[in-house]
Amino acid sequence: MTRLRTTAPLLVAAGLAALAVVTVRTAGCNEPAHYEFLPGGGSVLIGGCIEPGDVIVPPAPVPPVPEAPVPSRS
Numbered sequence: 001m002t003r004l005r006t007t008a009p010l011l012v013a014a015g016l017a018a019l020a021v022v023t024v025r026t027a028g029c030n031e032p033a034h035y036e037f038l039p040g041g042g043s044v045l046i047g048g049c050i051e052p053g054d055v056i057v058p059p060a061p062v063p064p065v066p067e068a069p070v071p072s073r074s
Contacts, residue, residue: 033048 027049029049031047031049033045033050035043036046037043
């Protein structure tokens with residue numbers, strides 16, 4: 001029983017690792033993506049299997065408009 005408790009997690013981990021390798025190999029992407037660093041800082045993803053419409057980016061939040069100060073009544 002102790003031997004089963006020791007080897008079962010290792011067998012499950014090996015199975016999941018093999019499944020991950022098979023998934024990556026059969027993903028169907030002929031052009032792997034890579035990052036290129038920009039001169040001003042930051043990076044950009046070049047190539048890959050993702051089309052521009054595949055990822056939906058929400059619009060930037062609008063900053064709140066500051067309220068006008070209320071004059072004091074003194």
